[in-house]
Ligand SMILES: O=P(O)(O)O[C@H]1O[C@H](CO)[C@@H](O)[C@H]1O
């Protein structure tokens with residue numbers, strides 16, 4: 001486990017080298033790191049330069065940099081959302097995350113969330129690529145997570161394993177409303193304003209260890225569990241964020257339909273995942289940008 005002091009060292013390293021004091025953190029999923037490139041007045045920290053920080057090994061999809069800067073957009077200055085002004089808010093973006101299949105324990109995958117917390121971040125926006133198991137979902141759709149299934153926790157491998165440090169949060173944190181109700185509502189409103197209603201869903205996410213994609217039998221089982229989207233990340237970040245009382249909003253980009261029939265030659269492959277991420281990244285980035293600005297108001 002990383003001690004409080006080690007996490008604080010990382011946070012202090014970043015705070016000493018940036019003038020920004022972000023209250024919003026963003027974790028960019030596979031192929032979705034472009035949002036960080038839209039920030040201005042950036043301070044950029046390759047993960048390998050941050051003391052005790054993990055490093056990205058899937059660098060083709062995850063640049064492996066912490067980008068701290070200003071995000072600009074229209075801010076609604078009245079409660080009826082009629083009057084707007086241009087605003088700039090400080091955010092910190094992880095341009096790339098860590099996965100269990102890279103060999104990292106779950107607490108280490110989620111350790112950057114605690115670094116964000118000690119830097120003053122209060123709200124976390126998460127994006128990631130996932131397979132659509134719900135038969136109504138198509139490649140290119142977006143799912144707001146309503147709830148997750150912590151399968152690793154079922155198996156005795158939770159991200160909060162080990163001695164609890166109360167300075168982060170309680171030994172037994174609740175996971176009700178893990179995906180903040182108000183933020184979900186706001187996300188749906190913003191998606192409607194962007195005329196994305198036909199591709200937006202709300203559903204249940206499950207994280208599997210990967211890196212192999214699922215078998216048909218596994219997907220049939222997950223369908224019975226009520227899972228709508230399947231991925232290889234996010235759940236540990238959310239649990240660690242909720243443990244330290246951050247508010248969370250998370251979006252899947254559905255990069256492929258999960259294959260639940262044997263009689264087909266279709267196969268999931270990572271090139272399709274990245275291809276769809278590239279096709280949809282402009283919408284996804286705009287959605288996250290607008291939600292971050294709206295989150296700053298609320
Ligand atoms: O969850 P993110 O980081 O977006 O990555 C997703 O994309 C990769 C390939 O499918 C897997 O790592 C999967 O979890």
Ligand SMILES: Nc1nc2[nH]cnc2c(=O)[nH]1
Pocket residue numbers: 129130131132208210212213214230231232255256257258268273
């Ligand atoms: N586990 C898993 N992760 C994904 N990431 C993108 N697509 C998928 C998928 O079908 N399964």
